Amino acid sequence: MSPGSSTAISPRARPCISTWVRNLPNGGRSAPTRARLRLRRWSMSRALIQLASVPPDDLAAQDRTRREAALQLTWAAKQNTDMVVFGGPDPTARADLLQLLTLAGVLGLRSGIAGGISRLGDDAFLERLVGSGLAFASLPVFGEDAVRHDALSPAADFQTTRDVLKQLQARDVEREARVILRRENLSRLAAIAESLFAYAPLRIVFAFEEAGATGSMPPLDAAARAVIAALLVLADSPMRPDGAELAFSGFPLCAIHVFPDRNADIAPWRTELLEASAAASGRIKTARCEGCAEKSRCGGVEARYLAVSGDAELRPIPTTRSNSFVYRPTGRIAPFDIERCPIQNGKIPVGNAARRLFLANGDGVDVYETDSGDFTDAEIDRVRRELGQIYLDLSGETLHTDFQVEMAKLHPHPACVACPAYINCPGVWMREPADVFALAEAKLLPWLEQLSGEILDVGGGPLRYASLFGRLLAEGRIRYTAIEPSPPALLTTFIERHASSARLLPIGIEEYPAPQARFDWALVLRSHNHFRDLDLAYATLFAALKPGGRLIAVDNTAYGMVRSAEAWDRLAKLDGAPHFEHYRNHTSEDALPYFIRAGFEPIERHPVGPRTANQWLVVLRKP
Numbered sequence: 129m130s131p132g133s134s135t136a137i138s139p140r141a142r143p144c145i146s147t148w149v150r151n152l153p154n155g156g157r158s159a160p161t162r163a164r165l166r167l168r169r170w171s172m173s174r175a176l177i178q179l180a181s182v183p184p185d186d187l188a189a190q191d192r193t194r195r196e197a198a199l200q201l202t203w204a205a206k207q208n209t210d211m212v213v214f215g216g217p218d219p220t221a222r223a224d225l226l227q228l229l230t231l232a233g234v235l236g237l238r239s240g241i242a243g244g245i246s247r248l249g250d251d252a253f254l255e256r257l258v259g260s261g262l263a264f265a266s267l268p269v270f271g272e273d274a275v276r277h278d279a280l281s282p283a284a285d286f287q288t289t290r291d292v293l294k295q296l297q298a299r300d301v302e303r304e305a306r307v308i309l310r311r312e313n314l315s316r317l318a319a320i321a322e323s324l325f326a327y328a329p330l331r332i333v334f335a336f337e338e339a340g341a342t343g344s345m346p347p348l349d350a351a352a353r354a355v356i357a358a359l360l361v362l363a364d365s366p367m368r369p370d371g372a373e374l375a376f377s378g379f380p381l382c383a384i385h386v387f388p389d390r391n392a393d394i395a396p397w398r399t400e401l402l403e404a405s406a407a408a409s410g411r412i413k414t415a416r417c418e419g420c421a422e423k424s425r426c427g428g429v430e431a432r433y434l435a436v437s438g439d440a441e442l443r444p445i446p447t448t449r450s451n452s453f454v455y456r457p458t459g460r461i462a463p464f465d466i467e468r469c470p471i472q473n474g475k476i477p478v479g480n481a482a483r484r485l486f487l488a489n490g491d492g493v494d495v496y497e498t499d500s501g502d503f504t505d506a507e508i509d510r511v512r513r514e515l516g517q518i519y520l521d522l523s524g525e526t527l528h529t530d531f532q533v534e535m536a537k538l539h540p541h542p543a544c545v546a547c548p549a550y551i552n553c554p555g556v557w558m559r560e561p562a563d564v565f566a567l568a569e570a571k572l573l574p575w576l577e578q579l580s581g582e583i584l585d586v587g588g589g590p591l592r593y594a595s596l597f598g599r600l601l602a603e604g605r606i607r608y609t610a611i612e613p614s615p616p617a618l619l620t621t622f623i624e625r626h627a628s629s630a631r632l633l634p635i636g637i638e639e640y641p642a643p644q645a646r647f648d649w650a651l652v653l654r655s656h657n658h659f660r661d662l663d664l665a666y667a668t669l670f671a672a673l674k675p676g677g678r679l680i681a682v683d684n685t686a687y688g689m690v691r692s693a694e695a696w697d698r699l700a701k702l703d704g705a706p707h708f709e710h711y712r713n714h715t716s717e718d719a720l721p722y723f724i725r726a727g728f729e730p731i732e733r734h735p736v737g738p739r740t741a742n743q744w745l746v747v748l749r750k751p
């Protein structure tokens with residue numbers, strides 16, 4: 129029998145299914161040998177079973193692989209799986225595909241197929257698959273027309289693929305078009321997707337995978353940016369019909385970290401390999417992935433790609449961390465005469481100076497301590513003595529939204545700063561009379577007033593400067609592009625209000641397919657510490673700026689907060705893991721090497737110090 133023939137499998141073969149089930153270990157009631165199949169234990173909504181290519185005359189191999197597939201089906205049924213998807217080089221070339229579909233139905237599973245579709249063009253065969261329970265099909269697509277598709281496709285030609293999509297649509301079978309990314313088609317992803325809209329409802333998945341196609345896999349970075357660019361174009365496309373969903377797959381999370389609900393590898397509707405081995409999936413992680421915060425969630429990259437291109441494009445994702453620590457009250461020392469300092473005189477032991485703090489209060493000092501596990505002693509010491517970033521909580525709120533009103537800056541007593549023992553002493557702290565937050569803003573605002581031309585704002589700048597930016601937009605002085613992966617409603621509303629000259633891209637700077645030399649100004653207003661990859665971020669901004677264009681970077685260092693006993697108690701009783709957004713707490717000194725490496729020249733810098741707020745400002749220029 130020929131595997132290409134629709135008569136290869138007789139319907140009479142179906143009774144064999146019960147024999148398969150009976151012959152499974154313990155009548156199919158127990159799990160198959162996990163050591164051999166390494167099956168996942170958790171339930172999944174869609175499970176992928178890879179069907180090997182078997183020569184039609186190798187009956188022993190056919191029998192063995194069919195039994196393995198049957199074992200996996202039985203296991204999937206026990207795991208409350210909704211659908212099994214038969215994949216492999218070309219599941220339709222398997223002589224036993226109809227039998228497997230029928231077995232899946234007997235076990236209460238819906239069935240799908242993914243991969244090559246050499247026989248789906250045969251209408252009668254497709255009819256029989258549907259009759260046997262086919263509920264889903266995923267087809268590879270390479271181009272938007274016959275010339276481009278056929279030049280890359282290793283199997284079904286353009287016309288067959290489109291005919292099959294049409295037939296699936298007519299039979300109301302759920303369908304997915306996998307646009308296999310190649311160097312040759314990377315610049316036309318939106319056009320390819322638009323050519324598939326006629327088959328909606330369907331899901332269009334941009335797939336970074338080998339898929340046996342001709343042509344070559346594109347560089348990972350280029351592929352990721354091309355996919356993001358296509359998604360952004362298609363999101364606004366008036367041609368996109370209801371039911372045409374867009375997704376991507378095969379990308380490590382360091383390449384595309386946005387749009388998790390479009391990521392076919394991690395979205396709730398994902399299809400997971402039933403056989404949980406790297407060898408089965410073909411995707412691996414490398415030594416560079418050690419320490420990556422997303423290592424457990426990430427699927428890695430195709431091993432064949434890494435073998436050719438190496439892993440230099442993998443950029444481990446740092447772990448987020450706290451940006452503040454809390455001092456709580458632990459006692460009082462009174463009287464405390466700083467002019468005859470009892471600590472300098474050796475009358476009072478200081479303990480761990482990095483973790484204690486004395487707050488001047490009347491004739492004595494209140495003693496505060498921090499037991500923060502988020503900061504080392506050395507980090508706390510730097511925040512306290514070098515940066516002087518200690519604040520008094522005025523509002524008692526768990527979260528502060530208006531630092532200027534809710535927090536008072538503290539500074540070390542001048543006698544402490546001059547004292548030789550200060551290096552090993554908590555020091556006495558007192559309220560700073562100046563409004564340090566207003567002073568910090570006063571350094572930034574004149575720069576923002578100079579904005580003109582094309583503005584690229586990375587983050588949610590307009591939330592704080594909405595009236596200033598709104599005025600510049602109304603005056604026609606600026607055109608405004610914001611990049612923000614999680615845009616808050618206020619930012620969305622701002623963009624909608626100024627839609628004629630403002631737009632929002634819901635992505636991170638690391639995903640931004642930046643136009644070259646387009647912008648006059650780039651703004652990084654409190655988003656530097658949110659960047660996953662600083663080198664990539666500033667290289668992107670450098671490329672996006674015109675020669676002579678300027679970058680304004682502002683961010684906040686870590687700080688310590690002196691809290692009351694009541695506020696501390698409320699904090700300590702909070703449930704759940706804390707939510708951190710910073711990957712780091714850079715000072716301007718820490719950030720400077722990244723600007724310089726990208727090619728920027730500093731024009732003006734305002735670092736953080738004991739008498740300033742914790743906000744630094746650096747203005748730079750692209751030569």
Ligand code: SF4
Binds near residue numbers: 414
């Ligand atoms: S560094 Fe490795 S584990 Fe982390 S996202 Fe990239 S590929 Fe995945």
